[in-house]
Amino acid sequence: MKDKLNLLPVDRVGDISTEEFTNKYFVPHVPVVLRDFAKDWPALKKWNFDYFKNTYGNNLVKTYDSRFIVPGDIYMSASKLYKFTDFLDIILSHDATRKMFLYNIKQECPDLIKDVIKPDLVKGFSDNFYFMFFAAKGHETHLHIDIDMSHVFHTTFNGKKRFILVPENESRNLYRHPFTVRSYIDIDKPDFNKYPKLKDIKKGWEVTIDAGETLFIPAGVWHSVYYEDSTFSLALRCHHQDISRRVHGLYNLLVMQMVDRLANSLCGTKWFDWKEKRARVLAEGRGGL
Ligand SMILES: O=C(O)CCC(=O)C(=O)O
Secondary structure (H helix, E strand, C coil): CCCCCCCEECEEECCCCHHHHHHHHHCCCCCEEECCCCCCCHHHHHCCHHHHHHHHCCCEEEEECHHHHCCCCCCCCCCEEEEHHHHHHHHHCCCCCCEEEEEEHHHHCHHHHHHCCCCCCCCCEEEEEEEEEEECCCCEEEEECCCCCCEEEEEECCCCEEEEEECHHHCCCCCECCCCCEECCCCCCCCCCCCHHHHHCCCCEEEEECCCCEEEECCCCEEEEEECCCEEEEEEEECCCCHHHHHHHHHHHHHHHHHHHHHHHHHCHHHHHHHHHHHHHHHCCCCCC
8 A cells, every 4th residue: 555655866966067957957847956056155154043143133033833824814924023033042942833934134134145155057046035944853844836936946054854846747636725836735644545646646756955955946846845953044046947937926926826815814714625625626637727
């Protein structure tokens, strides 16, 4: 009896030429671990929990808990503001129930950008979005696609993170909730009885990255993240090379997400239940959309 998906390992490469990266990974949307992507960044030596506490400890930061993906008042919103130093203490006390995510250091702590060397592996890296993620060992970020349909280069600094990734064309077999970039299945411990179409997933990957390594997450690729250590990381975004994909990202942000938020605020659980039912209909091939 199947109790896990068949997940492939992810390639790990050192220095890689633009041509090889583009042909093997970037264009075909295949994840890869880049061991040398961040090797010259001053951030690798400089950033640690104490450094953030001493330098930016008084900043107020938004934090998120499991209610982020549950219908109700906190859906898709931050649940609590903390002083940065207090939140880092929470992480260091191994409380994995909340996280800081999509913390844009370009806006919040712009001096930190000087510690990151803008990569030239491919064109299209954003100058505006340098997102950081902080959480304790045991934290889990549920399965999703990045809403803006950008490529992501995710570097972890001080510990291990495990990722499960699934190609975008498996969205229906993952029971994607319509009007969202989210699936509510547990991809790590899949329930094939409740979600039988998971058995049809042809391909996926599993990888653990260590401090200093960078995972390339191609645009549209599903991913869930498991914090094996209390850690922080930085995700650089790179625009998709196809304009149609960028438009798709804008649509997701400006239209789809707004519809979902509005329907959640008006109908809450009923809207969630409709999305869950619709995800099943689509997975079983009984509907359009
Ligand atoms: O590390 C996390 O918690 C989430 C990371 C993620 O989803 C991303 O970089 O796109």
